[in-house]
Structure formats: C-alpha cells, structure tokens
Amino acid sequence: MGLKKRLDFGFNGFQVPNIPRAPRSARRGPHRKSVKDGQISAFELLASLAGKLLQESESSASSNASEGNLQPAFGIDVKLERQDEHKPLKEECLDQGSSEESVSLGLTSQNINRKGIIKEFPHADSDTVLERTSVITSSDSSAKAGRHAKSVICSSRPTFQKYSGKVEGDSPGIVESCYGNVATGIEVQGDSKPLETGSLKMANPCSSKDPTELHANYPAMLNGDSNVKLSLFRDPIPNASFSRHRNDIELGSRDDDEKFSRCIKPSNRVKVFRPPPRVGGQRIRKLPSSKYWKATPKLREFEHYRYDGGVKPIYHKRKTFYNRERSQRDTLYKRRKLVDRSSVVTSDGGFSGESVSNSPDNGDKTGPAANGVSASVIGHQASFRSEESHVKLKIKSFRVPELVIEVSETETVGSLKRTVMDAVNAILRDGLSVGVLVQGKKMTDDYRTLMQMGISSKDSLDSLDFMLEPSPMQALPSLCSGDPPSLSYETSVLVTRSPGTPVLDSTMSDVLSDLPPITNSGSLAETKHEPVSSHIDILTDKTMLESQALVAIPEMSMEPLAVVPVSQKTKRSELAQRRTRRPFSVSEVEALVTAVEELGTGRWRDVKLRAFENADHRTYVDLKDKWKTLVHTAKISPQQRRGEPVPQELLDRVLAAHSYWCQHQAKQHGKHPALPAF
DNA sequence: CTTAGGG
DNA sequence: CCCTAAG
Known part of the structure; x- marks a missing residue:
C-alpha cells in the first residue's frame, strides 16, 4: 500500500525496466591463469x-x-x-x-x-x-x-x-x-x-x-x-x-x-586487485555488452541516492567493487x-x-x-x-x-x-x-x-x-574500539602489550x-x-x-x-577472525531501503552497486542480511528492537517494500518494479 | 560470482 | 556476520 502510493508519487511512474540478466554462464568466465615469474628471491x-x-x-x-x-x-x-x-x-x-x-x-x-x-x-x-x-x-x-x-x-x-x-x-x-x-x-x-x-x-x-x-x-x-x-x-x-x-x-x-x-x-x-582507475572520482569500467546493461539506459541517467550521499550514475561498474575487500578476505x-x-x-x-x-x-x-x-x-x-x-x-x-x-x-x-x-x-x-x-x-x-x-x-x-x-x-581488531x-x-x-594502552x-x-x-x-x-x-x-x-x-x-x-x-x-x-561488526547507520538503512524499493529483494548485487558501491565493507550478502533483519525488526515491537533505532518511517517502508516484492516475486519478477519515493 | 537461507 | 548449497 504504502509502496503503491510511493509509486504514484515517485518520478511520475518512472519504471525500472525488468532488467534481464545475462545468463550466469555468460557472466562467468573461465578462470584464467597466469604465471608471473622471473623475480629473484x-x-x-x-x-x-x-x-x-x-x-x-x-x-x-x-x-x-x-x-x-x-x-x-x-x-x-x-x-x-x-x-x-x-x-x-x-x-x-x-x-x-x-x-x-x-x-x-x-x-x-x-x-x-x-x-x-x-x-x-x-x-x-x-x-x-x-x-x-x-x-x-x-x-x-x-x-x-x-x-x-x-x-x-x-x-x-x-x-x-x-x-x-x-x-x-x-x-x-x-x-x-x-x-x-x-x-x-x-x-x-x-x-x-x-x-x-x-x-x-x-x-x-x-x-x-x-x-x-x-x-x-x-x-x-x-x-x-x-x-x-x-x-x-x-x-x-x-x-x-x-x-x-x-x-x-x-x-x-x-x-x-x-x-x-x-x-x-x-x-x-589473473585478476589484479588494483584500485579501479578513476577519473573525476569515478571508477572507470568497461561496460559489459550484455543485455543486462543495454537494458538500463535510463537508469544510467538516473541519479540515485546512495547512503554515502554520493549522487552518481549507477551501473557504471561492477566487479571491481569487491575486489579490495575480497582480496583481503581471500587472503x-x-x-x-x-x-x-x-x-x-x-x-x-x-x-x-x-x-x-x-x-x-x-x-x-x-x-x-x-x-x-x-x-x-x-x-x-x-x-x-x-x-x-x-x-x-x-x-x-x-x-x-x-x-x-x-x-x-x-x-x-x-x-x-x-x-x-x-x-x-x-x-x-x-x-x-x-x-x-x-x-x-x-x-x-x-x-x-x-x-x-x-x-x-x-x-x-x-x-x-x-x-x-x-x-x-594478534587479535588486533579487538583493539580497535568500536568500529575498526x-x-x-x-x-x-x-600497540603495546599493556592492556589499556593507547592503540x-x-x-x-x-x-x-x-x-x-x-x-x-x-x-x-x-x-x-x-x-x-x-x-x-x-x-x-x-x-x-x-x-x-x-x-x-x-x-x-x-x-x-x-x-x-x-x-x-x-x-x-x-x-x-570475524569481520569487524559494522552496524548499519540510519543513512545506510535508508539507502538500502530505497534501493530495495527500486530493485526488489532478489538483486542484492544491484542494490549493492546502486547504494553501497563505495562501501567496500558492505557486501551484497551483508545487504541482504541487513534487509532480513530489517524486515524482522519492522515486524517486532519497538520495544524489542535493539541497537541504533531505525526510524519508524524507514521500517514502514521496509515492510511495504518487502510485502510488495514478495508478491511480485511470486509473479515472476514483477514486471514493473516499484519506484522509490524520494 | 550471486542468490537464498540457515546458523 | 558466517557458511554453503545451488544456479
């Protein structure tokens, strides 16, 4: 309901096209191997x-x-x-x-x-x-x-x-x-x-x-x-x-x-985890030629709200995001x-x-x-x-x-x-x-x-x-108070060995x-x-x-x-060594909610790209998990909620979007994805 | 790699 | 957040 309403008000019916995704097989490339040699040890x-x-x-x-x-x-x-x-x-x-x-x-x-x-x-x-x-x-x-x-x-x-x-x-x-x-x-x-x-x-x-x-x-x-x-x-x-x-x-x-x-x-x-080249603060990436990308011309013009406040065209990049983090994790x-x-x-x-x-x-x-x-x-x-x-x-x-x-x-x-x-x-x-x-x-x-x-x-x-x-x-993370x-x-x-000494x-x-x-x-x-x-x-x-x-x-x-x-x-x-916990801020939640409203709950990678591209520490899995908890949070009474309180307004949107997308999911990827109401 | 879910 | 089965 609430979502419907938003649809009416948001961007005049701007619709997110039902973006077809390239078949996985097409997205998956053979693992190349490389041998870099020749250095003296x-x-x-x-x-x-x-x-x-x-x-x-x-x-x-x-x-x-x-x-x-x-x-x-x-x-x-x-x-x-x-x-x-x-x-x-x-x-x-x-x-x-x-x-x-x-x-x-x-x-x-x-x-x-x-x-x-x-x-x-x-x-x-x-x-x-x-x-x-x-x-x-x-x-x-x-x-x-x-x-x-x-x-x-x-x-x-x-x-x-x-x-x-x-x-x-x-x-x-x-x-x-x-x-x-x-x-x-x-x-x-x-x-x-x-x-x-x-x-x-x-x-x-x-x-x-x-x-x-x-x-x-x-x-x-x-x-x-x-x-x-x-x-x-x-x-x-x-x-x-x-x-x-x-x-x-x-x-x-x-x-x-x-x-x-x-x-x-x-x-x-072969992948080299080099920071994606940037121009004007934007990473540059070759756009895939898949239908997926071609189907999103409008979106490209569209500037999305990002939790990080950046207003930038979306769908401009892809795999590079996780590289840094991935590389770390892979390590x-x-x-x-x-x-x-x-x-x-x-x-x-x-x-x-x-x-x-x-x-x-x-x-x-x-x-x-x-x-x-x-x-x-x-x-x-x-x-x-x-x-x-x-x-x-x-x-x-x-x-x-x-x-x-x-x-x-x-x-x-x-x-x-x-x-x-x-x-x-x-x-x-x-x-x-x-x-x-x-x-x-x-x-x-x-x-x-x-x-x-x-x-x-x-x-x-x-x-x-x-x-x-x-x-x-060695458990350094624990030394970093709060949010490492x-x-x-x-x-x-x-650091010193003495507990309590400054790090x-x-x-x-x-x-x-x-x-x-x-x-x-x-x-x-x-x-x-x-x-x-x-x-x-x-x-x-x-x-x-x-x-x-x-x-x-x-x-x-x-x-x-x-x-x-x-x-x-x-x-x-x-x-x-778990990853350090990084509670979502309200702004992040908002960005997430907005993105999900637009994209639905089944495209976390896109959500990530749209709203958290620069948040390297947020993986799409994280976003998915967060959404999961948000939905849960929205369902429980405010008294039971913990952590940084999420504005009820956002929770309402969460619920609305959730139910909306659940319905559309049943209908095979709803034809006209909802729109955010900025 | 992504998704989707359970842990 | 983590881990994993599936795709």
Missing part, C-alpha cells in the same frame, strides 16, 4: 651467496653456533641430504650429523641492497653471530600424491629441535614469493640521541610462480617491498631507566594496495587453508628459538628456549658505563626458528627457495613481541627499571636475554567511513588506495612508559596472522 641470492661462502670458508674452521662471532648476523647452515625412505622426518631433523654437505651463509642488511643485489659479502668479524639451520632433503614415497622431497630446515641447536614446523601439501610450492634480505640488529644505547642501530628488513618483491601452488602461499607475508624493522630507540633520559626507553619494533609493510594485492593473490587468477581464507594444512608451524606454536645468553661460551645457559626466537646478546658488546648509569647492550641477531618444509620432488629449486623465504617471512611478519629474560626468567613487569631488576651490571647483563615471541595481540577502520588491515599499528592507528579511515556521505563517498575510496604510510611509530610517552615490549602489527594484522604459530593463543585469532 632472496633465497636465490642466499644460495648463490652460499656457494661463494662455501668456497671461501670451507676450509675455515667449521662454523659453530658457539663460534658465532665469526658469523654474519643472519645466516643459515644449509645441509642437504638424502633421507632414508623410512626414516621419520623428525629424526632427520634431530639428526643433524647425518648431513652430507653443508653450506654456511650469512647476510646482513648491508650485504644486499633492496634490489637483492649482493653488494658485499659479510665479513667474518666479531660482530656477527651465526644462526645455523639445516636443510634436509629427502624423498618420501609414502606421500599421498607421489613422491615428495622433504626439506627440513631446523636449527642445529638442540633447543631448536623441539620445534618443528612444516610446509606441506600435495602441491606445495610458493606461487608468489618474495625475496628479501633479513638482518637484524637491536641496540640500546645511552646516547641522548635516539639511535637506530639495526634493522630487520625484508624486501619482497613478489614473484608469482606455479599457479597450481597457491596453497603454499603465505599471503600475509607477501607484501611486496615490505619492510620489517626491529629497532630499539632510546630517548635521552637523565636517570636512564629502561622504562623510559623508547623501544620501537616495527614490523610492517609499506606497500600500497597494489603491491599488496599482487603479492597475496593466488596466481591462478584470510587462503591463509586459513594454509594453516589447516599445517603449513609452517612450530610445534609449540611459538617462534621457537633459543635464548642465547651473551656469554660466548656457555651454550647451556639458554633460558626459556621454548618460547620464541631469541636474540643473542653479545656480552662483550654490552658495556656498562657506571658513571652514567646507562646500560648499553647490543642484540646481535635473532634466531630463525626451526622450520620444516615439505615440497614436491618436482618442485623447482626456485620454488623451494621461495617456500623457505615465505616461511621465514611468516615468522618475521607474524607479529612479534619482545620478551626480556633475566637469567632465563621471563620478565613480565614492564614497569620496573633495569636497576630495580638488578640487571644494570655487566654480570647481570650476561644473563640478559631477549626473545621474540608470538604477539599476544576498514583500512586497518593495510595499516601498521603499533595508534595510522589512518583515520574509520573516521572517514563514518563521516557524512559526501566526505565518505569518493574520498574514502580514494584514500584507501593511497599507499598508506604504514610505518607509524608514533608512540606516546605514556605508551613508552607503560611498555617496553611493543608489538608491531603489519598491515595484514586485521587478518589473522597465519602460517606460523599454531598455538592455542594465536590459533583462535587466526582462524576465526
């Missing part, structure tokens, strides 16, 4: 480097971890061997001695420039600590899909061996991977000038590969050109207490959306899958590692090796300047935990490298926090000063360890999305596609004071940080 570089190093230092004393001082900051000991067919993989992992050949290699960030070109070989100076890792290749005839070669990378250190991770799958291999160099260095100094002495960087220009291997992909980590930096800063503070130190750990990517998408997208889809999905297949995990769910005390010669002094990648603190480097009460220490390296990788025997060396690289990236990017250990005991009191902890003397420094551990804050910004997943957010987001997207329509409609989308400056290391003093352990959440943090830790803690956030 860091590991390829490592490999080549390894070769040279092998030659150079083969004769030199067999490098031992304990002799790490002679090693580069980042290095792995690569061992290859043919595994006995029946020999359990685990054993292999533990059986370091059975290696037939080994290659030591190491890199520091200085060795390789961003383009992956080796600039200089690491010197065996006393500044570096070697991390040993072994790679064991074996064949496993019991593998389901034929023979598999297993490459196990694990630390040669005993403590490492309790952790095992694995990348497996029938067709493992990294579709797209990144290359990069990894080097870490953390230094805390008493200088009055904040000093960044080390950084862990990862440059991952992604390179896609075998299309069939997408599951071995680690979307989260595959930000092209990502940067991971670990650094500790210190502010000039008179009384030199650690609590005042500014510790920044930055793990993030600086990608723009394009790069990001390029990296995370499984390569069996999540893929990663879930990945995890489900036990891709790369550490057995204890942590970034297993060993905590090495700075005492160069006591390997047994390892503390809580079970909890994370640990850092080596170089004792002699840690000097204590008593007069200034400053504690100076240098973390030479963080150990890469054990990784177990399984790939097909037919896998290329390159893909193996990428697999490994991805595994490493996964660990490094997966949200880490730093733990401080004193004599093997984890220090959880972030407020106490070093002096109070009695770790200001050189002796005590010897027992000071750092370790990387899975971030307890739609951008947060591409934003680097620094700083580098974008104002949330604000934007809730701004009045006009601001929102065009600009938001635009904004979103800008390379978000993700390296925000703004931390309030308060934050600093409250925590020393900062967790850097990379762009993907909105999504579960998958792949590596499969511990209980992280698992939940990884697997279930």
